[in-house]
Structure formats: C-alpha cells, structure tokens
Amino acid sequence: MVTSYVDRQGKRLDEYPRPSVAVDIAVLTVDAGCLSVVVVSSRHGEGLPGTFIHPGETLAVAASRALVEKTGILGLDFHQLAVLDEPKRDPRGWVLSVAHSAIARRDDLPEDVQLRPVRNGAPARSLVFDHDAIVDLAVADLEDRYEEELDPGHLLDAEFTLLELRRLYETIYGFEIEKDTFRRRVIGSLVETGRTTTSGGGRPAQLFGRRRDAKMSAHARLQHLAAKGR
Amino acid sequence: MVTSYVDRQGKRLDEYPRPSVAVDIAVLTVDAGCLSVVVVSSRHGEGLPGTFIHPGETLAVAASRALVEKTGILGLDFHQLAVLDEPKRDPRGWVLSVAHSAIARRDDLPEDVQLRPVRNGAPARSLVFDHDAIVDLAVADLEDRYEEELDPGHLLDAEFTLLELRRLYETIYGFEIEKDTFRRRVIGSLVETGRTTTSGGGRPAQLFGRRRDAKMSAHARLQHLAAKGR
DNA sequence: CTAATAGTGTCTCTGAGACACTATTTG
DNA sequence: CAAATAGTGTCTCAGAGACACTATTAG
Numbered sequence: 001m002v003t004s005y006v007d008r009q010g011k012r013l014d015e016y017p018r019p020s021v022a023v024d025i026a027v028l029t030v031d032a033g034c035l036s037v038v039v040v041s042s043r044h045g046e047g048l049p050g051t052f053i054h055p056g057e058t059l060a061v062a063a064s065r066a067l068v069e070k071t072g073i074l075g076l077d078f079h080q081l082a083v084l085d086e087p088k089r090d091p092r093g094w095v096l097s098v099a100h101s102a103i104a105r106r107d108d109l110p111e112d113v114q115l116r117p118v119r120n121g122a123p124a125r126s127l128v129f130d131h132d133a134i135v136d137l138a139v140a141d142l143e144d145r146y147e148e149e150l151d152p153g154h155l156l157d158a159e160f161t162l163l164e165l166r167r168l169y170e171t172i173y174g175f176e177i178e179k180d181t182f183r184r185r186v187i188g189s190l191v192e193t194g195r196t197t198t199s200g201g202g203r204p205a206q207l208f209g210r211r212r213d214a215k216m217s218a219h220a221r222l223q224h225l226a227a228k229g230r
Numbered sequence: 231m232v233t234s235y236v237d238r239q240g241k242r243l244d245e246y247p248r249p250s251v252a253v254d255i256a257v258l259t260v261d262a263g264c265l266s267v268v269v270v271s272s273r274h275g276e277g278l279p280g281t282f283i284h285p286g287e288t289l290a291v292a293a294s295r296a297l298v299e300k301t302g303i304l305g306l307d308f309h310q311l312a313v314l315d316e317p318k319r320d321p322r323g324w325v326l327s328v329a330h331s332a333i334a335r336r337d338d339l340p341e342d343v344q345l346r347p348v349r350n351g352a353p354a355r356s357l358v359f360d361h362d363a364i365v366d367l368a369v370a371d372l373e374d375r376y377e378e379e380l381d382p383g384h385l386l387d388a389e390f391t392l393l394e395l396r397r398l399y400e401t402i403y404g405f406e407i408e409k410d411t412f413r414r415r416v417i418g419s420l421v422e423t424g425r426t427t428t429s430g431g432g433r434p435a436q437l438f439g440r441r442r443d444a445k446m447s448a449h450a451r452l453q454h455l456a457a458k459g460r
Numbered sequence: 461c462t463a464a465t466a467g468t469g470t471c472t473c474t475g476a477g478a479c480a481c482t483a484t485t486t487g
Numbered sequence: 488c489a490a491a492t493a494g495t496g497t498c499t500c501a502g503a504g505a506c507a508c509t510a511t512t513a514g
Contacts, residue, residue: 054246059313098313162467179465179466204465392493408476435493
C-alpha cells in the first residue's frame with residue numbers, strides 16, 4: 001500500500017484510526033406463502049448473516065463469503081441498501097455496516113436455514129443490533145423492485161400461471177390484488193407458451209414465460225396505496 | 231473500545247485489517263440556469279469535497295466537516311448514495327468511499343466556490359477517481375426526489391411563480407415542460423398567497439407557497455420519458 | 461348438474477398531453 | 488394597438504379499478 005500521500009493536515013493515510021467495516025445481508029425469500037428473511041444465531045442472539053470485509057475484497061465478495069460461511073447459501077446477487085454508521089451501534093467497537101439485500105427461491109436455500117417472517121402481521125422480529133431496520137429496508141427495496149420489473153428475483157419458474165404470479169405479488173405487497181386488473185397490468189410483459197396446466201382445479205390456466213426486459217406497466221402499487229388514502 | 235470479542239475464526243475484532251473510510255459529497259445547485267456541482271482542486275486534480283471519517287463521527291458529521299473545511303459550506307442535509315468499494319479505486323490505498331449528495335441554493339454557497347455544470351450537454355467533467363460516477367448518482371437521485379416531492383431541496387423562495395417553478399424543473403429534468411400540463415400537475419401542492427408579481431413582463435403572475443407535505447401528483451417524468459420512447 | 465378457477469367486455473374515473481383560446485399587464 | 492406572459496376550456500388517449508359476464512375443467 002502506498003502510504004506517502006499526506007492530506008491537508010499533513011497526516012499520512014495510515015495515521016487515521018479506521019473503523020471496522022462489516023456487511024450484513026437480508027436474504028429474502030417466500031416460504032410457505034410468507035415473505036421471510038434468513039437469520040443466523042450467535043451468542044448475541046438472532047441476527048442477519050454478515051462478516052467483516054477483508055483486504056482486496058469488494059463488498060459483494062464479502063457478502064458472498066458471509067453467506068457461504070454462515071448459511072451455506074451460494075450465488076445470489078446483492079443490492080446495497082445503506083450504511084449503518086451509529087458509532088455505538090455495535091457493542092464490539094466502531095463498526096460500520098453496509099446493509100445488503102438479496103432475493104432467493106426457497107429451494108435454492110439449504111433445507112435447514114433459519115427463516116423468520118417479516119410482514120407487519122407476523123410475529124415481531126427482534127434481531128441483534130439494528131438488524132430489524134435492515135430487514136425493513138430490504139423489504140421496501142424488494143417492493144420497489146417488484147413494482148418496476150416483473151419478478152426480478154426470479155422467484156417463479158420459467159413458466160408460470162397468472163395465479164402463481166399474482167399470489168407472489170400479493171405476498172410481496174402484503175395485500176390482495178384484483179385478478180382482472182392484475183392480468184391487464186402484466187400481460188404485456190409475458191409471452192404465451194401455448195401450454196396449459198390444470199393443477200389449479202378449475203379451467204386450465206395458460207402457462208406464460210417472461211418477456212425479455214419485462215417491465216411492469218406504470219406504477220400500480222403507488223396508485224393503489226394512494227387510492228386507499230394510505 | 232472493547233476488543234475482547236472474538237469471531238468464529240477466533241480472531242479479535244482489532245486483528246482485522248481495516249479499510250480507510252471516506253465520505254465524498256456531490257453538492258448540487260442551480261447556477262445561472264444550469265445544474266451544477268461543487269468541486270475542489272487538489273494535487274490529484276478536480277474532485278468532490280470529501281474527508282476520512284473520524285472516530286465517533288457519523289458519516290453525516292464527517293460530510294459536514296468536509297464541506298466546511300474544504301468549501302466553507304454550512305448546514306446541508308446529506309443523502310447516502312452508494313458505497314464505492316473497488317479495492318484499487320484510490321491510488322493511496324484501500325479506501326472505501328460513501329458517496330453522498332446534498333442540494334443547496336446558489337446564494338447559500340460561498341461566492342468563490344468552484345462549480346461545474348453536470349448535464350449531458352455540458353462540457354465533460356473529468357473528476358478524480360470515480361467522482362464522475364458519484365455526480366451521476368447524485369443527479370439521478372435529485373431527479374427522483376424532485377419527481378416525488380415539490381422542490382424538496384427548497385431551491386425556490388417561500389413564494390414563487392409557476393414560471394419559476396417550471397424553469398427549475400426544466401433545469402433539473404433537462405427538458406422542456408408544457409406550461410398547462412405542468413400547472414395542473416403541481417397546483418394541488420401549492421397554496422395561493424393572493425399576491426402577484428409583474429416582474430415577468432406580461433400579465434402579473436400569482437405567487438404561490440408550498441402546501442405542507444407537497445407531493446407531486448403521480449409520476450409524470452417517467453410517463454414523459456416512456457411516451458418519448460426513451 | 462355444481463364448484464372452482466380462467467379469462468373477457470365494458471363502464472367509469474383520473475391524469476397526462478396537446479391545442480386553442482381568453483386574460484392582464486407594459487410600452 | 489402589439490408583444491409578452493398568465494391562465495383556462497376542452498378533447499384525446501391510456502391505464503387503473505370494478506363489476507358482471509363467459510369459458511373450461513373436475514367430480
């Protein structure tokens with residue numbers, strides 16, 4: 001490392017005390033129809049998987065490493081949410097945490113992973129440090145991204161029915177959606193496969209695939225919330 | 231600092247090598263009808279004002295300190311944009327930067343502050359390290375927040391005409407807006423003051439104030455961009 | 461047949477966009 | 488009067504929401 005640079009006060013870079021920098025990851029999934037988050041247990045209590053960043057790593061690499069080491073989860077994409085910077089947020093010392101989120105299909109997670117529901121109606125979480133707040137950020141981010149794009153986390157298979165898609169969005173948004181309105185909203189982002197499935201019980205449902213670059217039309221959830229005066 | 235905690239590998243917290251953590255701030259303003267960013271000169275070239283975080287500080291405090299020390303700017307609100315984490319992004323060594331943005335009125339900035347235009351048509355910036363990318367993030371963030379709310383950065387006075395408001399939005403969005411459509415879009419977020427001003431040259435324009443909680447209606451800019459096929 | 465789910469026709473409402481028009485000032 | 492800016496009336500278009508209707512399967 002080059003250390004000969006000095007700043008305006010004449011201090012060398014390596015004279016500054018430095019914080020430890022951690023990554024914490026909220027891995028969200030839909031388990032049994034419920035939006036859930038992966039947690040790990042430690043001596044401090046239940047929290048999100050995380051680790052300290054190592055030299056030469058990017059934050060995404062550190063996040064991958066944390067998930068493998070602590071949960072056995074592999075190969076997710078990470079989104080930065082925020083930097084948690086309260087000097088006293090971690091009793092071990094001065095630790096900044098870069099909060100991340102990721103989305104995973106339940107069956108891409110190990111069988112024995114610990115999951116906690118995250119929706120408001122669900123039993124209260126109480127994770128260590130400020131990890132509850134990270135989960136809230138992750139959920140808000142998930143909602144935003146599902147509003148922009150059609151199932152960007154690929155929680156559904158390559159082919160799915162409109163009912164399956166709608167149930168997924170209801171799980172993520174946390175409220176029911178009218179089937180006719182929903183159909184018209186997403187149909188432009190789908191391609192018919194010609195195949196049908198009768199697993200639902202009534203008339204066979206058509207199976208759809210995603211269009212490339214499958215945006216959601218307009219901003220329905222915002223309008224919905226506005227209409228209800230929330 | 232408590233250092234007796236150990237992690238799963240049995241390492242104490244203070245045994246990990248730590249990155250330096252910097253804050254860099256893109257202060258945006260409208261100067262002479264042009265969206266601009268505050269820059270500072272150093273031996274590396276022109277860059278955004280920034281500093282290393284000190285023990286006990288939050289990032290926002292470090293950002294305030296950086297602005298005062300390097301530009302004399304006081305009292306802005308900061309928004310975290312992203313963490314820049316490429317291990318080699320800073321030639322001085324391993325430096326993470328938490329990019330921030332802030333919005334300021336031109337006349338709240340010192341007279342002699344260095345400003346550079348940021349819009350695409352403007353002369354190319356070429357700031358040090360990855361600071362051009364931070365400016366891009368700051369501009370995107372500004373556009374998003376001006377789309378959600380009416381002049382959240384309070385770049386206008388307490389009372390203003392619709393022409394002034396529209397010119398501001400045109401400067402921020404980077405394209406012209408129809409006056410009739412714009413008027414109908416924002417009028418619900420304004421309160422009439424009863425006063426008028428004739429400084430424009432033609433019929434006197436009414437002066438408006440902000441409503442508390444002045445949201446913009448719907449998401450006009452997105453729809454505009456979609457309509458133009460961009 | 462009924463139950464159940466899939467999918468459509470159609471009406472209303474809202475807001476964006478566009479154009480033309482009227483209104484009120486200065487010179 | 489002309490020029491300039493402020494503000495409105497009104498039409499079209501698109502999409503959300505809601506309701507009722509038709510379609511196709513299982514049993």
